[in-house]
Amino acid sequence: MITAQDKILHVASKLGLTSLKDMQASTGAVYDCDTDLSGQIFSSASRHQNPGITNLTDNQFEVNEALLVENIAFYVRASNGNAVNFQLNYGSNAVIVFDLIIGNKRVLKDTPVFASGSPYTFANVANIAGVVVEDNVQFYIPRNQVYMEGAGILIPPQIQWYVDYRIFNVVTGAPIAAGSNTVIGCYLFGTKVLLNFNTSI
Amino acid sequence: MSQVSKLSFVDGKLGAPTSGQQTTRILFNTIEAPGTTSSLSFFKSFQGLTNGQTNLTQNKLDSMESMVIKTVMLTQYSTDGVLQTFGGLVQQTMSIIVGNQTVVKNLPIHFNQGVNGQGYDRLHENAGCGTDFAVSTSALIQIVQPLEIRLVTDIVIPPQVAFEVRIESNAAVYGTGAVVCALSGYGKIFSAGNSF
Numbered sequence A: 001m002i003t004a005q006d007k008i009l010h011v012a013s014k015l016g017l018t019s020l021k022d023m024q025a026s027t028g029a030v031y032d033c034d035t036d037l038s039g040q041i042f043s044s045a046s047r048h049q050n051p052g053i054t055n056l057t058d059n060q061f062e063v064n065e066a067l068l069v070e071n072i073a074f075y076v077r078a079s080n081g082n083a084v085n086f087q088l089n090y091g092s093n094a095v096i097v098f099d100l101i102i103g104n105k106r107v108l109k110d111t112p113v114f115a116s117g118s119p120y121t122f123a124n125v126a127n128i129a130g131v132v133v134e135d136n137v138q139f140y141i142p143r144n145q146v147y148m149e150g151a152g153i154l155i156p157p158q159i160q161w162y163v164d165y166r167i168f169n170v171v172t173g174a175p176i177a178a179g180s181n182t183v184i185g186c187y188l189f190g191t192k193v194l195l196n197f198n199t200s201i
Numbered sequence B: 001m002s003q004v005s006k007l008s009f010v011d012g013k014l015g016a017p018t019s020g021q022q023t024t025r026i027l028f029n030t031i032e033a034p035g036t037t038s039s040l041s042f043f044k045s046f047q048g049l050t051n052g053q054t055n056l057t058q059n060k061l062d063s064m065e066s067m068v069i070k071t072v073m074l075t076q077y078s079t080d081g082v083l084q085t086f087g088g089l090v091q092q093t094m095s096i097i098v099g100n101q102t103v104v105k106n107l108p109i110h111f112n113q114g115v116n117g118q119g120y121d122r123l124h125e126n127a128g129c130g131t132d133f134a135v136s137t138s139a140l141i142q143i144v145q146p147l148e149i150r151l152v153t154d155i156v157i158p159p160q161v162a163f164e165v166r167i168e169s170n171a172a173v174y175g176t177g178a179v180v181c182a183l184s185g186y187g188k189i190f191s192a193g194n195s196f
Helices: A004-015 A086-090 B003-014
Strands: A024-033 A066-078 A094-102 A105-114 A127-130 A137-141 A145-147 A153-155 A161-169 A182-194 B021-032 B036-042 B066-077 B093-098 B101-108 B147-157 B163-173 B178-189
Touching (some): A024 A066, A066 A086, A066 A094, A066 A105, A094 A153, A105 A145, A182 B101, B003 B147, B066 B093
Parallel strands (some): A024 B101
Antiparallel strands (some): A024 B147, A127 A137, B066 B147
């Protein structure tokens, strides 16, 4: 089985990134929100508050930094800055259909994330809300994620990426407009490579 | 590479001692009354802290000790000891600096707590947390879980190298109680063997 590190080194080798193997391995995630309601996430990261809305200064990594995306999740950023659940704001019948574009290539195509919980994410029924004094579970808080087990996708250094998304009502098929107080956010999580100068400077 | 192999590999590269008692190591540090701030630095100040608030006396391991960080846990308490969500639910990032190198950079931490339900993995999400819980003012009832993140790449803290955990936000509210950071993983501690 190929590991995350193996995949990073394989892709880096194919791209001619010979020094990536000498960098610092780490854990990383990038996140941003579609505050413009444009249907794109990460493409406007440079204009967003950091870290209140995004942890990026641009939608590309600097030299010798990369991220192997192993988990993609969607959430809602409320007007008070809280990261809250997508289903709690848009309903169980909402579905996000998204593409991940790296450079000029679409690497995830028309991928659905169901508000009610996506495949492969409900193994432990996600979070549960309830009342302490009562026995019954009040409601579930589903995961709105895509796990990319064994097939992570590498975002190489200095290549722009973004997520293109639409929201639909899965019952009627009608599009759902995102609200300005419930903007859609997305994070990409996985194995990260950080720039490590060693003795270069 | 397993955590045992990684620690031996890094210690070997650095010329650090590779002998010693293998063990599970958990380091923790407390900041009292952090208030509302955009930056918290754990493992930077030990002044005035008791053994119940930190298990280190300086921000580095002893000369014969090293460890691998597997998980990071962050907790926030009110003045009367009630566990709270760390910095509320606003967006925050964490960096780990070892020596003069950032080994974890701006990792968002808020997804692993609260009602967003988007924890990075299934074992370390904040289960059982919801706004509909009865609000507790007693430390005897816990309505949230500590924030915990499992790292997918092992991070090594070598002997006698200063380290720091830094949390950044846009003026998150940490209250007047205390916040605690714990680093958990595999490590080596000094073992004299039959030297003495």
